[in-house]
Amino acid sequence: MPIHYPNGRRFHETNTKKRSPAPKKISYSNRGMTLEEDLNETNRYYLEHGLAVIHKKPTPVQIVSVDYPKRSAAVIKEAYFKQASTTDFNGVYQGKYIDFEAKETKNKTSFPLSNFHDHQVVHMQKVIEQNGISFVILRFTQTEEIYLLDSRFLISYYQNMDTTRKSIRKSDIEKNGHLIKMGFHPRVDYLKIVDSVYFSN
Amino acid sequence: MPIHYPNGRRFHETNTKKRSPAPKKISYSNRGMTLEEDLNETNRYYLEHGLAVIHKKPTPVQIVSVDYPKRSAAVIKEAYFKQASTTDFNGVYQGKYIDFEAKETKNKTSFPLSNFHDHQVVHMQKVIEQNGISFVILRFTQTEEIYLLDSRFLISYYQNMDTTRKSIRKSDIEKNGHLIKMGFHPRVDYLKIVDSVYFSN
Numbered sequence: 001m002p003i004h005y006p007n008g009r010r011f012h013e014t015n016t017k018k019r020s021p022a023p024k025k026i027s028y029s030n031r032g033m034t035l036e037e038d039l040n041e042t043n044r045y046y047l048e049h050g051l052a053v054i055h056k057k058p059t060p061v062q063i064v065s066v067d068y069p070k071r072s073a074a075v076i077k078e079a080y081f082k083q084a085s086t087t088d089f090n091g092v093y094q095g096k097y098i099d100f101e102a103k104e105t106k107n108k109t110s111f112p113l114s115n116f117h118d119h120q121v122v123h124m125q126k127v128i129e130q131n132g133i134s135f136v137i138l139r140f141t142q143t144e145e146i147y148l149l150d151s152r153f154l155i156s157y158y159q160n161m162d163t164t165r166k167s168i169r170k171s172d173i174e175k176n177g178h179l180i181k182m183g184f185h186p187r188v189d190y191l192k193i194v195d196s197v198y199f200s201n
Numbered sequence: 202m203p204i205h206y207p208n209g210r211r212f213h214e215t216n217t218k219k220r221s222p223a224p225k226k227i228s229y230s231n232r233g234m235t236l237e238e239d240l241n242e243t244n245r246y247y248l249e250h251g252l253a254v255i256h257k258k259p260t261p262v263q264i265v266s267v268d269y270p271k272r273s274a275a276v277i278k279e280a281y282f283k284q285a286s287t288t289d290f291n292g293v294y295q296g297k298y299i300d301f302e303a304k305e306t307k308n309k310t311s312f313p314l315s316n317f318h319d320h321q322v323v324h325m326q327k328v329i330e331q332n333g334i335s336f337v338i339l340r341f342t343q344t345e346e347i348y349l350l351d352s353r354f355l356i357s358y359y360q361n362m363d364t365t366r367k368s369i370r371k372s373d374i375e376k377n378g379h380l381i382k383m384g385f386h387p388r389v390d391y392l393k394i395v396d397s398v399y400f401s402n
Contacts, residue, residue: 053327055287060259061277076262079277086256090291092300095332097293126254131296 035104035139035146038187039089045186052191054091054098060084086123087134093191094199097132099124104139110167111138113158121158124151133198137180137190138173147177148193236305236340236347239388240290246387253392255292255299261285287324288335294392295400298333300325305340311368312339314359322359325352334399338381338391339374348378349394 033041036056046052065078087101101124103115116136127134134151153176157168178193234242237257247253266279288302302325304316317337328335335352354377358369379394 047327050327050330053324053331053333058259058261058283059264061262061264061280063260063262073281076277076280076282079262079280080274081277082259092298092328092331092333095297097296097298099293123254126248126251127293129251130254130293132254132293 033187035102035137035188036088039102039137039190042186042188042190043089043091046191052091052093052098054089054093056089057084057086083117083119085119087120093133093194096198097127097130098194099127099132099134100137102137102139104141106141107167107170108140108142109170111140111170111173112167113161114166116154116158121155125155128152128155133194135194135197137188138177140170144182146180146182146188147173148180148190148197149173149177150197153177234388236303236338236389237289240303240338240391243387243389243391244290244292247392253292253294253299255290255294257290258285258287284318284320286320288321294334294395297399298328298331299395300328300333300335301338303338303340305342307342308368309341309343310371312341312371312374313368314362315367317355317359322356326356329353329356334395336395338389339378341371345383347381347383347389348374349381349391349398350374350378351398354378 040056043052043054043056046054060082061076061079062082063076063079065076067075067077069075087099089102090097090099092098101116101120103111105111105115124134128151136149136151136154137146138149139146153172154168157172178197180188180190180193183189241257244253244255244257247255261283262277262280263283264277264280266277268276268278270276288300290303291298291300293299302317302321304312306312306316325335329352337350337352337355338347339350340347354373355369358373379398381389381391381394384390
């Protein structure tokens with residue numbers, strides 16, 4: 001019952017998630033919030049406290065038909081969800097460009113690479129070539145563990161994906177990634193990890 | 202007749218511009234391309250040549266109603282254009298965060314500040330505080346002149362806007378901004394100006 005949580009979530013954000021007909025499994029230990037909602041809350045915290053300016057990009061939509069009624073707002077009458085050509089989140093932290101994608105899985109022992117598209121992996125590679133900071137945030141919903149994994153690892157796994165293995169073992173994520181502790185406010189303080197991984201020298 | 206120009210422009214991009222019922226005035230000297238289209242082409246050029254990774258954010262849309270027909274794609278049946286809370290373009294250039302808004306005017310002697318919203322000006326201020334590179338690209342459509350103006354100037358004019366003056370004089374833009382030469386490919390080579398303004402020391 002998301003209406004119980006006054007978290008600033010708006011209808012369209014919930015609604016745009018409904019791209020598959022399967023109902024979302026609600027994790028009560030996390031008050032029913034998706035990783036995306038947790039990150040939006042975290043980014044609001046960073047913004048309000050002057051720590052970083054990082055936003056989720058709007059959901060890309062292909063608009064086909066629009067009505068322009070007199071004396072009222074234009075109404076989109078037909079549109080379709082488009083596949084994103086970049087990652088979902090980007091912004092600036094201490095002058096540096098930050099770029100990431102966030103995904104969750106119900107799997108317990110591995111993270112399926114089907115969560116990422118070719119375009120997104122190409123985008124991550126291009127960000128790295130421009131010396132931007134590029135990573136993914138991966139949540140295992142069953143255990144509520146969240147990892148930050150540098151995109152270099154993801155790209156490497158993605159490029160070596162074959163017919164026998166289309167996922168990253170959780171043990172590899174534990175080894176190469178960085179566990180992000182869940183907090184209250186902000187909920188997913190990933191900048192702490194960014195500091196230690198990308199700003200340590 | 203935009204169909205004459207094989208510039209990769211898609212229907213939705215043209216269509217989402219139609220938020221006011223006034224027909225867009227076409228400038229034939231610029232082959233009918235809007236500033237946004239010119240910048241998208243320029244950003245594609247930068248991306249393909251490994252010079253920068255800068256994208257326009259999708260148009261923010263508030264989705265109200267979605268149909269999920271069996272065995273076909275979800276159809277958005279009712280949605281509205283939302284006001285953007287950030288600027289339209291951002292990305293990475295040589296590790297640095299780049300952020301800008303692009304606007305055009307038919308005025309000859311001044312640029313109306315009504316082209317910018319409070320949220321966007323606050324966003325520019327926050328990007329500057331994070332040491333990001335923040336500017337606006339302003340086109341005078343009558344003369345085809347395009348200027349890059351650092352957001353500090355825009356913010357200052359915006360904050361000092363009063364009932365008598367709600368625009369920036371063109372002479373002030375000429376003095377404080379930087380003329381971007383129109384080219385063929387890329388059409389609006391703003392990185393050349395970014396180099397000289399932000400990377401000179």
